[in-house]
Amino acid sequence: MQEMKTVIDKIKEYDTIIIHRHQKPDPDALGSQVGLKEIIKENFPDKKVYAVGYDEPSLTYLTTMDQISDDTYKGALVIVCDTANTPRIDDARYSTGDFLIKIDHHPNDDAYGDFLYVDDSASSASEIITEFAMTFGLKLNSASARMLYAGIVGDTGRFLYPATTSRTMYLASILREQDFDFAKLGRQMDSVDLNIAKLQGYVFENIIIDENGAAYVTLSQELLKSYGVTESEVSSVVPTPGRVASIEAWVLFVEQPEGYYRVNLRSKTTVINEIAKNHRGGGHIFASGAVSKNVDENKQIYQELQAAVANK
Numbered sequence: 478m479q480e481m482k483t484v485i486d487k488i489k490e491y492d493t494i495i496i497h498r499h500q501k502p503d504p505d506a507l508g509s510q511v512g513l514k515e516i517i518k519e520n521f522p523d524k525k526v527y528a529v530g531y532d533e534p535s536l537t538y539l540t541t542m543d544q545i546s547d548d549t550y551k552g553a554l555v556i557v558c559d560t561a562n563t564p565r566i567d568d569a570r571y572s573t574g575d576f577l578i579k580i581d582h583h584p585n586d587d588a589y590g591d592f593l594y595v596d597d598s599a600s601s602a603s604e605i606i607t608e609f610a611m612t613f614g615l616k617l618n619s620a621s622a623r624m625l626y627a628g629i630v631g632d633t634g635r636f637l638y639p640a641t642t643s644r645t646m647y648l649a650s651i652l653r654e655q656d657f658d659f660a661k662l663g664r665q666m667d668s669v670d671l672n673i674a675k676l677q678g679y680v681f682e683n684i685i686i687d688e689n690g691a692a693y694v695t696l697s698q699e700l701l702k703s704y705g706v707t708e709s710e711v712s713s714v715v716p717t718p719g720r721v722a723s724i725e726a727w728v729l730f731v732e733q734p735e736g737y738y739r740v741n742l743r744s745k746t747t748v749i750n751e752i753a754k755n756h757r758g759g760g761h762i763f764a765s766g767a768v769s770k771n772v773d774e775n776k777q778i779y780q781e782l783q784a785a786v787a788n789k
């Protein structure tokens with residue numbers, strides 16, 4: 478609460494506020510970033526507030542970013558949402574403002590910034606921003622509510638994942654009071670292009686599952702090219718194996734053009750973030766990312782996952 482008070486005080490103190498979030502944005506990154514921007518615009522109309530970063534083509538239906546000059550950062554407040562560590566922040570200029578605030582719900586392994594508001598019990602950064610608005614009686618509007626709702630829906634898998642609490646649902650219901658087309662938004666977020674649907678088919682056809690429900694699948698560069706799927710679009714097949722009843726935990730090895738692998742670890746009830754930490758990564762207890770040098774390390778990671786599921 479005291480921490481939130483500092484955030485509102487800083488927002489009141491600065492005329493220019495620039496909001497960042499992580500690379501390869503997902504709906505929660507954009508939802509918390511632009512949700513906060515819209516809240517500040519609505520409640521402090523004299524302030525200049527910007528949201529910056531790469532426009533991820535598959536998410537431009539949610540929002541698009543502002544283009545600003547380097548000079549804009551002079552004397553500005555910079556807020557970074559939904560980003561656990563500095564290498565993942567989209568747009569390196571985040572460090573060139575006057576004061577830096579981190580607002581996040583990932584475990585606080587990299588405590589960057591002049592001030593931090595981190596609540597790893599929150600389902601999403603968007604939930605934190607919504608609670609922040611409620612705490613200080615800030616007005617919501619349809620634009621902020623739509624973005625924040627999208628962020629919560631995104632990070633909870635539509636209220637499916639265990640991080641979904643009664644607080645999550647309460648705050649979502651507050652957002653739902655605003656006038657935006659939530660059915661259309663939900664449909665857009667649930668839709669995939671046909672090539673992604675086909676890649677999901679590949680995942681179901683080729684995933685290896687052991688007797689305890691530990692599973693893995695490897696997506697090579699060649700395969701991604703043949704399906705016409707970009708690196709950023711791969712994220713939409715990461716939750717796919719969870720739909721199989723006999724799968725308890727899974728890992729997707731995604732080959733990179735440079736030859737190493739991005740490792741996506743997910744589980745229903747098995748803690749897997751320690752495995753990620755063993756392999757240049759980390760994250761939430763049921764959703765983590767890591768980096769693997771080669772096929773041998775992939776095998777090692779899968780063996781660790783099998784052991785974790787077997788010993789649960």
Ligand SMILES: [Mn+2]
Nearest residue numbers: 505559602632
């Ligand atoms: Mn998030």
